[in-house]
Amino acid sequence: MDYKNYIKKLNNEFSAVNQAPVFKNKHEKYVSGYRVPSGCAVFGIINEDGQLFDGRMVIDGIAMMHDRSNGLGGGFAAYGIYPQYKNEYAFHVFYDDSIARKEAEIFLHKAFKILYADEIPTQKVKSISSPPIIARYFLRPKNISIELEGFESKNDLNDEIINRAEEEFVASFVSNFNADPGGSYIISSGKNMGIFKGVGYPEDIGEFYKLDDYSAYIWTSHGRFPTNSTGWWGGAHPFGFLNWSVVHNGEISSYGTNKRFVSGFGYKCSFSTDTEVLAYLFDLLVRKHGISLYLINYILAAPFWDDIEILPEDIKEFLKALRIIYGRALVNGPFSIVVGNNNFMYALNDRIKLRPLVAAKKGPLTFVSSEESAIRKVCTNPDAIWNPKGGEPVMVFIKGKEPAVKSGIKIKKENFIESVSSLNSSFAGALE
């Protein structure tokens, strides 16, 4: 029951198709190994009851922080927008031109059953110029059934295995697709979610994509201030990979180390942005290594050795092991990030809080933002508003979708809550 071999086989088929002439990407210069650090604004909203709301609130919020971006990149991620295709992979794809599109669609057709495809509806906005072709597909991986033949018996299969195999396949497909500079980029590849981004101020990008027409239970957004002069549509945030979306303000000093770490697990860094590495880190740690989201901050923004040293023995031993094993996943340098996934929104600062991050709560809504002003703009009277500490995550799950706590480990979990409260309350459920 080795689905990896199957994927390998499929990938070989793709590489055969790869022999076809490749049309050089005119944006190649942006992805030639130069990395573009950026200053930015981030903003995110989640309704923990899973109730849908349109994009107006998130546009108004991010627009409040207009001065934090410079018109060279803006974008949004929205979760819950495609309920009619919620079990299909929704791909948003940028094409430089129709030739690139034709090329790419050969791959898509080969690998997926396309249930529906269109161009994402947009409207003309004065400040937005020369967008790429922006296409959308709802896809179901083909041929997974071939792989299933490798199983001892059909009874070995369950939805979880099939889903994992599909995810692995899609991950590998997207990774290979984007690594090939053929003038097409998959910018969004999750289920029941989508990323809308481009070159422009975020509020203009929001108008461009008519986000008032979409309803989601999680919205994240980003305004970009890149330190090079040319914007590139593919380089805007959010960065998406499977169901993950990441918006990021900061520059990763540990980029080389982190990139090496994820590369070792087969991830290809093709977009030359720090943010891409963050998305892969989340995917690797949470999806592949099965590390609880409750523990992610102890890796990405690991506590200092001195702080670990004063903890009770067993927790100390655990955190030490975590940091030693995942030292290469420590994200160094200034950052504030907002990560979206179907069941949660997660925001985190670097461990000495070198970038701003504010959080607030109002009823079922939780907001995270680079600046308080953006929250106040859309929520004048929050129930609570706070500045998360460096390395202390803001983590909100859709009700009923919290990670389950496995029995047997529960005793330990309670110990953890008690003894670690001095360090960080979010340790609760560390070992689910």
Place this chain on the structure above:
Amino acid sequence: MALKLNQSEFEIVRDKGKCISCQVCVRQCSNDVHEYDEDDGTVLSDNSKCVGCHRCETLCPTGSIKIKRRESEFKSNANWTAEHLKNIYKQAETGGVVLTSMGCDKPYPVYWDHILFNASQVTNPSIDPLREPMEIKTFIGRKPDRLELKPVRESGSNIIRFKNNLEPQLELSVPVLFSAMSYGSISLNAVKSLAKAASEFGTFYNTGEGGLHKDLRGYGNNTIVQVASGRFGVDKDYLNSGAAVEIKIGQGAKPGIGGHLPGEKVNYDVSTTRMIPEGSDAISPAPHHDIYSIEDLSQLIYALKEATEYKKPVGVKISAVHNVAPIASGIVRAGADFISIDGFRGGTGAAPQVIRDNVGIPIELALAAVDIRLREEGIRHKVSLIVAGSIRSSADVIKAIALGADAVYIGTAALVALGCHLCQKCYTSKCNWGIATQDPYLTKRLNPEIGTRKLINLLTAWSHEIKEMLGGAGINAIESLRGNREHLRGVGLNEKELSILGIKHAGEAW
């Protein structure tokens, strides 16, 4: 015998006006350079015996002595240099191998000096280590692919504990260890200084192949015990009294050859420590005679792990040779927890000059090649890399780590801290600084308490400098620099060198 000009290397210039004939120089020089003329009441010097260790110049109370390079020179010839001529004269006379000590001193490229480190400006704040935490703690040992936890019920209770899958690690407060220098090649006082400094500072020293002297058993938690081809002083007790075990295959200064401690140096103490008869030659064969292949190495690694009950990391030290990357890959697969790679500029107590100066490759290139190879094979995290072979400053340390090293070994730098002046005469056992000698008259010159302080000062100073450089680059944990070659740029290197080092040239942005 043909006439020859085997001139002395140095000239002792004595300011007669300042010299008070106190005879300090006479007493300090183990090479008998200085002699007191009772009739004249003056001190005379014999240039031909001087090795250039600067002991007399340093200790002269009136500052009347100056050691200069001798001006008379062979006829200038870029091909037939003075060294070649002198060696031929010597060999024509003796028929022997020309011996030397310390590391290669030939002007091969020093790549550290062609690599520049990065700093943050505007887009990323630099971090001030005096105001913010700055972490350089380092762990040496095999790291698993991922964290796994196994619930273990404590016997007789309901408490469940979690055992993680982390294998034994060495914990270093600074990514610098003292490299292998045996008791025998250096004095007990020198070894004591290293052991005490390592234990006070929170790092490790290495016994070399000289066994573990009974006075040093107390520093076991900071000792790496070495198992070399001679197996001197190795027994179960020895293996278990250190914190880690290192199998020595090779040494940067003399790849492919063994060692020879002459019987004269094997006094009672050395003989009991090495577990050999007093006065007998201690000969380390070139290979381990139970390791003729990689699978043999694997057997020894696991034999040592068995003997230490899998509680200690077991590493392998090799010299940097042309095929170092595949060899290192094999060593990882053979089960080593760390690999020490010694570059061709690494020091030695005694080596044939022809080997020292012509065999092996620079550590910078070896490190880059090994790191990339292991990474490509997806096994880099399964092993820690400790590099050695002329780490001269904290800048070399930080560049080595950015190239992919986990930590560095310092040997020569540590001896210099203890007073060594690099006269390259360790093999004569007449070290005037009390380091590379067993002569009690000389060894008592090195006070281990003072030696300890000097080594700790060196580590302290380097730690500060490493932290400043890290902070400047906007990094506050050393693990975020490891293998982070984005922070390095080459200057004056060709495309091939840049590609082997895996770095861009200065002037290229991200």
